Amino acid sequence: xxxxxxxxxxxxxxxxxxxxxxxxxxxxxxxxxxxxxxxxxxxxxxxxxxxxxxxxxxxxxxxxxxxxxxxxxxxxxxxxxxxxxxxxxxxxxxxxxxxxxxxxxxxxxxxxxxxxxxxxxxxxxxxxxxxxxxxxxxxxxxxxxxxxxxxxxxxxxxxxxxxxxxxxxxxxxxxxxxxxxxxxxxxxxxxxxxxxxxxxxxxxxxxxxxxxxxxxxxxxxxxxxxxxxxxxxxxxxxxxxxxxxxxxxxxxxxxxxxxxxxxxxxxxxxxxxxxxxxxxxxxxxxxxxxxxxxxxxxxxxxxxxxxxxxxxxxxxxxxxxxxxxxxxxxxxxxxxxxxxxxxxxxxxxxxxxxxxxxxxxxxxxxxxxxxxxxxxxxxxxxxxxxxxxxxxxxxxxxxxxxxxxxxxxxxxxxxxxxxxxxxxxxxxxxxxxxxxxxxxxxxxxxxxxxxxxxxxxxxxxxxxxxxxxxxxxxxxxxxxxxxxxxxxxxxxxxxxxxxxxxxxxxxxxxxxxxxxxxxx
Amino acid sequence: xxxxxxxxxxxxxxxxxxxxxxxxxxxxxxxxxxxxxxxxxxxxxxxxxxxxxxxxxxxxxxxxxxxxxxxxxxxxxxxxxxxxxxxxxxxxxxxxxxxxxxxxxxxxxxxxxxxxxxxxxxxxxxxxxxxxxxxxxxxxxxxxxxxxxxxxxxxxxxxxxxxxxxxxxxxxxxxxxxxxxxxxxxxxxxxxxxxxxxxxxxxxxxxxxxxxxxxxxxxxxxxxxxxxxxxxxxxxxxxxxxxxxxxxxxxxxxxxxxxxxxxxxxxxxxxxxxxxxxxxxxxxxxxxxxxxxxxxxxxxxxxxxxxxxxxxxxxxxxxxxxxxxxxxxxxxxxxxxx
Numbered sequence: 024x025x026x027x028x029x030x031x032x033x034x035x036x037x038x039x040x041x042x043x044x045x046x047x048x049x050x051x052x053x054x055x056x057x058x059x060x061x062x063x064x065x066x067x068x069x070x071x072x073x074x075x076x077x078x079x080x081x082x083x084x085x086x087x088x089x090x091x092x093x094x095x096x097x098x099x100x101x102x103x104x105x106x107x108x109x110x111x112x113x114x115x116x117x118x119x120x121x122x123x124x125x126x127x128x129x130x131x132x133x134x135x136x137x138x139x140x141x142x143x144x145x146x147x148x149x150x151x152x153x154x155x156x157x158x159x160x161x162x163x164x165x166x167x168x169x170x171x172x173x174x175x176x177x178x179x180x181x182x183x184x185x186x187x188x189x190x191x192x193x194x195x196x197x198x199x200x201x202x203x204x205x206x207x208x209x210x211x212x213x214x215x216x217x218x219x220x221x222x223x224x225x226x227x228x229x230x231x232x233x234x235x236x237x238x239x240x241x242x243x244x245x246x247x248x249x250x251x252x253x254x255x256x257x258x259x260x261x262x263x264x265x266x267x268x269x270x271x272x273x274x275x276x277x278x279x280x281x282x283x284x285x286x287x288x289x290x291x292x293x294x295x296x297x298x299x300x301x302x303x304x305x306x307x308x309x310x311x312x313x314x315x316x317x318x319x320x321x322x323x324x325x326x327x328x329x330x331x332x333x334x335x336x337x338x339x340x341x342x343x344x345x346x347x348x349x350x351x352x353x354x355x356x357x358x359x360x361x362x363x364x365x366x367x368x369x370x371x372x373x374x375x376x377x378x379x380x381x382x383x384x385x386x387x388x389x390x391x392x393x394x395x396x397x398x399x400x401x402x403x404x405x406x407x408x409x410x411x412x413x414x415x416x417x418x419x420x421x422x423x424x425x426x427x428x429x430x431x432x433x434x435x436x437x438x439x440x441x442x443x444x445x446x447x448x449x450x451x452x453x454x455x456x457x458x459x460x461x462x463x464x465x466x467x468x469x470x471x472x473x474x475x476x477x478x479x480x481x482x483x484x485x486x487x488x489x490x491x492x493x494x495x496x497x498x499x500x501x502x503x504x505x506x507x508x509x510x511x512x513x514x515x516x517x518x519x520x521x522x523x524x525x526x527x528x529x530x531x532x533x534x535x536x537x538x539x540x541x542x543x
Numbered sequence: 544x545x546x547x548x549x550x551x552x553x554x555x556x557x558x559x560x561x562x563x564x565x566x567x568x569x570x571x572x573x574x575x576x577x578x579x580x581x582x583x584x585x586x587x588x589x590x591x592x593x594x595x596x597x598x599x600x601x602x603x604x605x606x607x608x609x610x611x612x613x614x615x616x617x618x619x620x621x622x623x624x625x626x627x628x629x630x631x632x633x634x635x636x637x638x639x640x641x642x643x644x645x646x647x648x649x650x651x652x653x654x655x656x657x658x659x660x661x662x663x664x665x666x667x668x669x670x671x672x673x674x675x676x677x678x679x680x681x682x683x684x685x686x687x688x689x690x691x692x693x694x695x696x697x698x699x700x701x702x703x704x705x706x707x708x709x710x711x712x713x714x715x716x717x718x719x720x721x722x723x724x725x726x727x728x729x730x731x732x733x734x735x736x737x738x739x740x741x742x743x744x745x746x747x748x749x750x751x752x753x754x755x756x757x758x759x760x761x762x763x764x765x766x767x768x769x770x771x772x773x774x775x776x777x778x779x780x781x782x783x784x785x786x787x788x789x790x791x792x793x794x795x796x797x798x799x800x801x802x803x804x805x806x807x808x809x810x811x812x813x814x815x816x817x818x819x820x821x822x823x824x825x826x827x828x829x830x831x832x833x834x835x836x837x838x839x840x841x842x843x844x845x846x847x848x849x850x851x852x853x854x855x856x857x858x859x860x861x862x863x864x865x866x867x868x869x870x871x872x873x874x875x876x877x878x879x880x881x
Contacts, residue, residue, distance in 0.1 A: 110765070111763060111764075111765050112765040115765065123763065127757075127759070127760045127763050127764075128757070128760060129753040129756040129757045129760050129761065130756050130757060130823070131752060131753070131755070131756035131823040131824070132749065132752065132753050132756060136749060136753070140753070140760075140761065140764040140766065141761070141764035141765040141766045142764075142765070143746070147746050150745050150746045150747060151744055151745050151746070152743075152744045152745060152746065152749060154744075193764075
């Protein structure tokens with residue numbers, strides 16, 4: 024292995040060959056250029072942030088770095104040596120390991136087994152487990168990161184944060200395969216963690232820097248700036264620049280990511296015109312109780328967006344699901360446009376004109392392998408059917424109309440929805456209720472989760488348009504800022520009860536602090 | 544999960560980390576409790592049931608099913624299914640009958656004959672595994688096909704004349720007793736222990752478990768899953784083969800239908816015991832409890848005088864009820880069941 028500086032040109036500090044360097048990486052997928060000449064340098068002992076919108080090419084790049092995707096062109100250099108990565112084990116041999124976004128542990132094995140999985144070494148002799156050795160091997164890994172997890176605990180009994188520690192311990196096993204400092208890639212490691220756990224993770228990342236290089240990917244730019252030394256930005260499959268994290272503002276990164284200035288205010292304010300006459304609310308909830316919430320009262324008028332905020336465990340998600348009939352209730356009454364709404368199940372809710380966009384888009388919001396068209400018309404069977412028969416032409420014209428109106432970027436209405444970017448998937452999910460045409464109440468559970476800024480603002484615009492057309496909306500926002508920006512009124516929930524109602528009209532918005540006070 | 548900046552200070556729920564579960568969960572404790580209760584109920588209802596000799600009967604009757612269930616449990620742990628037991632057992636039953644001393648030919652291979660029969664069965668199991676990983680045929684279909692192949696092979700070898708065995712050792716397995724139990728029962732016990740050791744202490748067993756838990760994770764960890772899948776089906780085949788030999792020993796003759804119904808009974812036993820069809824759950828010990836449950840049920844129904852004509856149906860109902868009870872802890876609205 025050479026560390027010859029000649030093979031390692033580029034604008035960086037002389038004398039320290041890059042831990043990892045990517046030059047002109049290109050990857051085509053049918054119809055899409057996922058990577059279009061990406062350059063990236065990861066120095067030794069640095070934490071490099073990687074930022075970019077959905078579809079900027081981040082995941083393809085990361086996969087290429089661990090050998091899961093073979094680039095069509097371009098080079099990957101590891102410590103001044105050109106490498107070809109054919110598999111994840113190949114990457115591990117070169118000291119590159121990744122903690123995947125979707126946690127990738129086998130839930131029904133012990134933490135120890137997960138840590139050594141695939142490279143048990145002396146832990147297995149002739150196919151026979153030596154539990155004591157296995158445990159010791161795992162303990163050694165856990166000690167590296169100062170974790171006190173019991174190696175013999177079943178993984179599915181651990182908290183998310185602990186599982187993440189197990190993942191980091193596991194990925195550090197690549198140190199056994201190479202004598203060089205490893206490169207650890209963390210793909211959206213914070214998405215499942217609570218704030219406190221995120222702090223622990225950041226401490227961990229800073230520790231990793233002592234003996235490794237880290238590539239840190241996150242949607243939350245403040246996090247990226249907080250933990251990284253340097254941030255590289257991808258846009259449209261190309262590197263568009265990098266900034267030192269110190270002193271950089273999220274807004275600056277935003278601009279680099281979306282490529283245009285302005286658009287600092289991502290929130291569309293309430294529609295100005297609103298009748299002041301008292302009228303009957305479109306949705307009236309009285310004393311709704313269930314497993315995790317009690318005595319919830321809630322009114323939503325036509326054309327109004329009501330945000331529900333609350334900390335984890337406040338029960339707001341369950342209230343939302345209960346209104347759609349997806350969660351059992353024990354007491355209470357719900358009236359929609361003067362008619363009692365049966366909470367017996369989701370069918371009744373759909374029939375009454377209630378739409379629900381679930382938080383888990385991938386598992387609850389869409390049928391991945393089905394086409395955009397089929398996903399869009401999933402609810403409103405009449406749109407494509409006359410009786411039980413699909414009428415393709417009717418479906419097509421309907422779907423194409425909505426693809427056009429919502430500017431959904433898809434090659435074709437017949438494309439499987441899972442091949443679209445997150446923002447476009449979410450637009451299809453929302454369109455499902457628009458196709459139905461008679462939606463009166465829309466329940467949005469984290470509608471912008473996992474979306475980048477561009478896609479978010481499109482979803483915001485769509486929400487506002489829907490509200491202006493008279494739909495009553497209940498919003499569980501992704502952040503307090505989003506709730507404040509989008510809502511006309513905000514209900515604070517705490518411990519399963521609606522504890523406070525805060526008006527949030529345009530021009531009279533509360534601050535996040537006002538709400539936090541009520542949430543505690 | 545994170546929904547607001549305020550969570551850092553307020554989230555008490557997550558402040559207490561879940562403690563690793565080490566004890567016995569209700570899921571695990573259910574089947575043994577059910578076994579004890581069922582035993583108690585039958586014992587109270589029927590004097591004939593609670594005799595020592597009947598307990599012996601129950602255990603002896605459970606032997607063949609226990610061996611089949613050992614094999615199928617590994618497949619179920621992987622999240623696959625195996626319907627090949629009847630065919631593989633038929634093939635091995637005829638094979639062993641024709642290789643030990645019998646009325647059709649002059650073979651007298653004894654224990655070697657048993658070994659060959661088990662190997663033939665393992666080869667058939669291997670075939671299921673290969674169809675699964677190479678041809679990507681779903682295990683449901685692959686094993687159904689292999690079962691048909693096994694029955695076909697058995698029918699060819701049967702050739703219209705039933706081979707009756709005269710091998711003293713093999714005949715002795717079913718009738719000779721050691722410590723009050725038939726040799727077959729001890730063989731079954733040995734199988735259960737061996738299978739448990741494989742499950743607990745070998746890479747094959749642990750990976751079978753892991754494949755059922757999260758197969759893609761194994762691939763991301765650089766494990767080649769395919770060989771383990773083939774190995775599991777091969778091992779399952781070997782267990783079915785031994786079970787086929789055991790049936791031949793009991794009947795004193797090799798029959799094509801030696802394994803009839805064992806696919807259903809074995810899956811039933813495994814599932815009732817807690818080795819669920821979703822994979823990654825349960826294990827050999829759980830399945831063995833399931834075997835005893837099913838056997839006690841069959842025996843008990845006879846003892847309390849339920850007509851044999853009713854038994855099949857009653858058993859089926861009880862199975863569905865048991866499975867329904869097993870999934871109660873996970874049940875929720877809008878649950879997807881396939």
